[in-house]
Amino acid sequence: MEQAAAVTVAPVEVSSSVSMEKTTKKEATETGKRKSDEPDVSESSGRGKRRRGAGGKKLRPGERYIPPPQKRNPGVSFCQEHFDETSYYFEGGLRKVRPYYFDFKTYCKGRWIGKSLLEVFESEFRAESVEYYQRACKEGRIRLNETPVEDLSVVLRNNDHMKNTVHRHEPPVVGTALEVLADDGEVLVVDKPASIPVHPCGRFRHNTVIFILGKERGISELHTVHRLDRLTSGVLLFARTLETSKKLDKLVRDRQLEKEYVCRVEGEFPEGELVCEEPILVVSFKIGLCRVDPKGKECRTIFQRLSFNGETSVVRCLPLTGRTHQIRVHLQYLGFPILNDPIYGSSAWGPHRGKGGLVGKSNEELLQALVEEHRSQESLHLLDIPDDGIGVEKEAQKNKTSEKEDKSAGTSESGERPRTQIDSSETVTDVGQDLNTNNTSLVSPPTNSNGNQAEAAESARKAPSGIRDDLCSECKLMRPDPTEKELIMYLHALRYKGPDFEYSTPLPNWAKEDWVEAE
Numbered sequence: 001m002e003q004a005a006a007v008t009v010a011p012v013e014v015s016s017s018v019s020m021e022k023t024t025k026k027e028a029t030e031t032g033k034r035k036s037d038e039p040d041v042s043e044s045s046g047r048g049k050r051r052r053g054a055g056g057k058k059l060r061p062g063e064r065y066i067p068p069p070q071k072r073n074p075g076v077s078f079c080q081e082h083f084d085e086t087s088y089y090f091e092g093g094l095r096k097v098r099p100y101y102f103d104f105k106t107y108c109k110g111r112w113i114g115k116s117l118l119e120v121f122e123s124e125f126r127a128e129s130v131e132y133y134q135r136a137c138k139e140g141r142i143r144l145n146e147t148p149v150e151d152l153s154v155v156l157r158n159n160d161h162m163k164n165t166v167h168r169h170e171p172p173v174v175g176t177a178l179e180v181l182a183d184d185g186e187v188l189v190v191d192k193p194a195s196i197p198v199h200p201c202g203r204f205r206h207n208t209v210i211f212i213l214g215k216e217r218g219i220s221e222l223h224t225v226h227r228l229d230r231l232t233s234g235v236l237l238f239a240r241t242l243e244t245s246k247k248l249d250k251l252v253r254d255r256q257l258e259k260e261y262v263c264r265v266e267g268e269f270p271e272g273e274l275v276c277e278e279p280i281l282v283v284s285f286k287i288g289l290c291r292v293d294p295k296g297k298e299c300r301t302i303f304q305r306l307s308f309n310g311e312t313s314v315v316r317c318l319p320l321t322g323r324t325h326q327i328r329v330h331l332q333y334l335g336f337p338i339l340n341d342p343i344y345g346s347s348a349w350g351p352h353r354g355k356g357g358l359v360g361k362s363n364e365e366l367l368q369a370l371v372e373e374h375r376s377q378e379s380l381h382l383l384d385i386p387d388d389g390i391g392v393e394k395e396a397q398k399n400k401t402s403e404k405e406d407k408s409a410g411t412s413e414s415g416e417r418p419r420t421q422i423d424s425s426e427t428v429t430d431v432g433q434d435l436n437t438n439n440t441s442l443v444s445p446p447t448n449s450n451g452n453q454a455e456a457a458e459s460a461r462k463a464p465s466g467i468r469d470d471l472c473s474e475c476k477l478m479r480p481d482p483t484e485k486e487l488i489m490y491l492h493a494l495r496y497k498g499p500d501f502e503y504s505t506p507l508p509n510w511a512k513e514d515w516v517e518a519e
Contacts, residue, residue, distance in 0.1 A: 066159050067145055069107060077221040083214045086206055092481055094172040097206045099467055099475065102168045108160040117142070117162075118152035128473070135471055141165040167472035173207045174487055180217070181503055186244040187237060188213075188222060189496075189503045194233040195487035198224065209236065226252065226496075229288075229325070231342075234261070234493025235503050251498055252322070258497040260504075261317040261327055262306070262511050264490040265336040266345070269305040269313035276301050276330040280323045283363045289343060289370065290325045292333045292357045299323045301330045307513045312339055314511050327491065333357055339490050339517075348373045484518075 059065060086100035112120050121133045133142070133152060140148040143163040156162075176193040183189070190209065197204045205211060213219040222238040223245035239245035251257045281296030283289040290296075299321040306314040313336070317327045328344045331337055335355035337345040344354065348369035352358045359366060468475050492511065495504040509515060 064145075064154075064157065066157050067161070069159050069161070078210060078214055079220065080214075083206075083211065088206070088215070090175045093175050094481060095175045095207060095212075096172045097170040099167055099169050099469070099472070101467065101469075102166055102205070104164045104166060106162050108156045108158060108162065110158075112156045113158055114155060116153050116155050117144075117149060120156065121152065132471065132473075136164070139471070141471075167467070167469035167475065168205070169472075169474040170205060170207050171203055172481060173204075178209065178212050178216075181235070181505065183240075186240050187248075187501070188219065188240055189238075190236050191505045192228055192233055192236040192493075194231050194489060195482075197230045198227050198236065204230075225249070226257075226322075228493055229489075229491075231487070231489035232491045232493065233488070233508065235496045235505055236493070237496060237503070248498075255320070256499060258495075259319055259322075259493065260495040260497075261319070262314060262492050262494045262507065263317060263327065263331070264312050264314050264339045264510055264515075265331055266312060266339055267336050268308050269303070269315050269336050271305055274303045274334070276303065276334060278330065278333055278357070280326060280329050282324055284367050287343075288324050289367060290323070290329050291354070291359065291363070291366070292329060297321075297323055299326050299330075301326060303331075303334075306511075309513065309515070312517075314513070340485055341489060341491075343370065346370055346373055 086098045142149045173195040174193050179191040181189040197208045199210045225237040225248045277300045278292040279296035280290050281293035302318040304316045319326050332344040332354045350360050492508050
């Protein structure tokens with residue numbers, strides 16, 4: 001403003017002045033550019049000079065520069081770049097994912113500060129041997145603040161950003177097509193097959209509803225309204241817009257969204273209407289393990305028998321609240337667990353299998369017994385936990401703390417994930433899943449069960465086409481395909497109804513009166 005006024009009074013002189021000012025600024029800018037093009041002082045080894053990081057911060061001898069953490073962007077959705085990481089193929093009625101390379105990322109956790117990378121890998125990431133991580137280090141697959149790590153003895157500091165490139169193998173899921181029930185531009189409704197997670201978690205990424213919709217139908221930027229367990233099938237709602245998401249969220253919070261499920265349980269379920277109002281407490285957040293407990297959250301489920309075939313019953317379920325595993329826990333408490341429930345039908349609950357809340361074990365003992373049972377049956381994958389229970393066992397030790405936090409943390413209700421747009425894989429997630437070759441599989445490198453190298457080699461030759469990796473232990477063997485019993489739990493979301501909408505699916509085959517369980 002002052003310069004503009006001066007130009008009006010003395011245009012010639014001020015013009016010269018402005019010209020000189022511009023020249024000075026230009027020279028300063030060029031000088032700044034030249035200086036910025038020069039090597040940073042921190043890269044110089046000149047005698048007597050202090051090392052400097054970005055912004056001119058002085059670094060002590062031997063100190064590493066750590067860039068400030070990047071801002072997370074929870075609004076970023078999965079995009080075509082993510083969908084193109086690999087492809088599907090179908091075999092034996094299963095949807096399979098070709099192995100692919102993937103970067104797991106995380107910032108340094110507080111408990112890691114002051115520890116070396118080697119110590120962290122040895123204590124928390126036993127997916128592979130130390131030798132594996134050393135080889136991965138030499139090949140530049142482990143990076144710290146975007147710089148390849150040359151020595152695992154490097155000590156971690158606050159805000160260190162870690163990245164690990166792994167060769168990823170995803171478990172197969174059922175090959176049933178994902179049917180779209182409705183899509184009006186505001187709400188997308190699908191009939192989710194059993195065995196497919198809603199969104200990336202654990203060992204699953206491409207074999208999830210979100211990725212299948214994106215890869216096969218070009219649908220992205222979805223907002224979750226509720227969630228179904230991986231083994232549960234049925235009606236699944238997504239909001240297409242943020243405005244619609246907020247409206248549906250309010251319906252959920254105000255309990256104006258009616259939910260109807262159907263399941264097949266063990267034994268002869270009583271006729272008539274049966275209401276269960278036992279409070280439910282979360283025992284393990286890692287696998288969502290819950291139990292009836294006076295200290296739990298209030299909940300209410302209405303049950304009604306639809307049919308009985310002499311051995312099992314088909315039951316209609318109306319959860320009026322939405323706690324984690326509410327239907328499954330209440331059926332177990334009533335003494336009629338879902339026919340093939342890998343958690344609440346387990347003998348780990350004792351001779352009564354949790355009927356009437358009789359367990360006779362502490363939460364820690366229950367969690368440990370459940371892990372041990374599935375470990376002995378080589379079926380830990382049914383619990384969506386590490387194959388050797390590492391992490392879950394640690395969680396058992398911290399269980400009392402977790403229970404206290406559950407009362408005040410405002411955890412999301414059953415099957416209902418925090419209502420935000422699906423996050424991008426580029427955002428940093430829990431390191432307990434990040435730096436593992438198989439996400440949550442913290443086990444030693446798999447070997448052939450009988451140690452037969454020739455048989456293992458034959459398995460490798462039969463492995464599906466796709467990227468093969470010399471460091472990857474999964475590439476060296478062929479795992480047997482999961483059975484239907486492992487992929488399908490007899491629980492189905494039959495209908496979701498709001499004030500002005502209703503979405504439903506036909507009854508699944510196993511819910512029909514004439515259904516007979518296959519041998």
